[in-house]
Amino acid sequence: MKETKQADGIVCMLTERIDKELLENTHHLKIIANMAVGYDNIDIEVAKKHNIIVTNTPDVLTETTADLTFSLLMATARRMTEASDYIREDKWGHWSPFLLAGTDIHHKKLGIVGMGRIGEAVAKRAKGFGMSILYNNRTRKYEKEKELNAVYTEFDNLLSEADFIISLVPLTNRTKHLFNKQAFQKMKKSAIFINVSRGGTMDEKALVNALKSQEITAAGLDVFEDEPIPSDHPLVRLDNAICLPHIGSASIETRKAMLHLCMENVVSFFDGNGPKTPVFE
The missing domain is CATH 3.40.50.720 (NAD(P)-binding Rossmann-like Domain)
Known part of the structure; x- marks a missing residue:
């Protein structure tokens, strides 16, 4: 000061x-x-x-943040940090068919909330995986829909239809706790939630409950409501959440x-x- x-x-x-x-x-x-x-x-x-x-x-940070976003999606879907810890903790005794089995990414449905520069860059990456893309944005982007094979849809429909939901919206009064208890309840039980925007766009308590109760399958998070978070934060303690220290453009x-x-x-x-x-x- x-x-x-x-x-x-x-x-x-x-x-x-x-x-x-x-x-x-x-x-x-x-x-x-x-x-x-x-x-x-x-x-x-x-x-x-x-x-x-x-x-x-x-x-200047669009492509790098899109890289991290898609990397976090992949790591969460395929349980990569769990698998790495499994070896570090000397738990790997033998191979089995469903050991640490995650979920496929290719040909799944991706829902992007906030189709700005980073959202568009993520959608380009998703095309390479044969994913179908839903998006919700404050304004519809007709010119990008053909280029990205993206379909505009209402927020609630995106929540209920998508296999992966990515938050890329800025934090405003309108988007604060956009992803709340009701939003998580509308997602598929198999859904994976990714947040690389701002922590305030999600209600952390509601997310913890959704993950604990298996209302959704997993979450990949690069942002939190109050940063930095401690090692005993409820989200850090969950096996079905990957938590990163806000390194989107790092x-x-x-x-x-x-x-x-x-x-x-x-x-x-x-x-x-x-x-x-x-x-x-």
Whole structure:
């Protein structure tokens, strides 16, 4: 807080809260460069009120985050972490037909909630597995449906039809706890839920109950409501949940590109050329 009072610009990460108190106690602040696509860590309305520019890092992390999303889907479906732990714990005594048997991915039905850049990139990967793709988005994307062989459907229908449901929506008042008790109840018992957006889009208690009661089969999570989570978190303790420490864009190449874009935004703004990737005009 002390340093920001005199700052002309701030480069921040999604773990840092840029709230009303901070924004109203700065004297020279003109730009905030957020090292993330999402910007729910920043009070956008207060920033607008004080004419403070906010930028993010779209595009540069799309493919890397899509890689992680599909990797998490695969690892969850095929129980990879369980299988790795099985050997580490010296439990592998013999081969058997259904030892750690998971579920197929190919030719299954994928439901993407939030068909933005990352959603589209995930859909491209799913095509290679012969998956059929359902999607729900705030606005329908007619031009992408033919390219991706994707079918637009209502949220409730996606929940009940898809074998894999991926959350890729930003965290807003509308999407907070979008995946709640009722949502999990509408999913197939064989469904696998993947969240690589924001932890607040899911009700963690409802998800724990759905997994414990086998209302759904499994979950793969890269995000949580309160981060970091402790090792005794209820989701970490479940065999049918894979939990990752928010590493969606965590490749060396992409993290460097994100930081570079943050600095480009700041330099371009102070050079008088305007920010490269503002989140609002």
